[in-house]
Amino acid sequence: MIFVIDIGNTNTVLGIFEEDKLIYEWRIQTDIHKTKDEFAMLIQSLFQFKKLSFSEVEGIIISSVVPPIMRSLETMCVEYFHLTPYVVGKDTLTAPLEIAYPNPKEIGADRIVNAVGAIHLYDEPMIIIDFGTATTFCYVDGQKRYHGGIITPGIKISMDALYDKASKLPKIEIAPPEKVVGSSTVEAMQSGVYYGYVSQIDGIVRRMKRELGVNPTVIATGGFASLIAKGSETIQHIEQHLTLKGLYYIYQHEEKRNM
Structure with missing residues (x-):
């Protein structure tokens, strides 16, 4: 299972993919004040409701337009999932999309991710x-x-x-x-x-x-x-x-x- 996390200004959307299908999705309020432990407990409660465990997750990828939240979230992934997440923007993950933009660092990670998703579907x-x-x-x-x-x-x-x-x-x-x-x-x-x-x-x-x-x-x-x-x-x-x-x-x- 692959755990995907999209952090927006208002809401954070979480998803679980298995065999190329989105099987679960959750939407929570974005909160920059949450600690790594609070994130872990919240995610664990969502997982438990669907009878999932952290150990079933094989990989994690995150996109975020809220930089202050990232330290807690990345640390949570390492300490609780024992996985280092891919981070769109930080790891400059844009393939197979080419960036024809004067200053790529200005582009929100969500816009890049949407574009990658769209070119796979349309x-x-x-x-x-x-x-x-x-x-x-x-x-x-x-x-x-x-x-x-x-x-x-x-x-x-x-x-x-x-x-x-x-x-x-x-x-x-x-x-x-x-x-x-x-x-x-x-x-x-x-x-x-x-x-x-x-x-x-x-x-x-x-x-x-x-x-x-x-x-x-x-x-x-x-x-x-x-x-x-x-x-x-x-x-x-x-x-x-x-x-x-x-x-x-x-x-x-x-x-x-x-x-």
């Missing part, structure tokens, strides 16, 4: 949209070269800012409204958030296509991917486990390379 060129704390757009050309992309505030950040700065507006559920023109404050807010965000996604994708002069495959991942894709005219594929799959593909490539 045809290039491609645009990968990740709906996380921030929403990112990444472009990979027909030669598997990563060129960069766009970073925008995530939908939840936008909603929280609206609520915080407009004291009379209520908190609302992010959901597709029944109609564009709202007949109440809540309906108007839902329509503005949902269709505003859908229009942003489609508008950016169309501009990218015009600028690049190609018709790339458009893949969406992340927490709001399915929701936004319902109203989008440009999203073609939804791949909820893209990051975990990308981590697994990188792990497999590195193991073969080091044999």
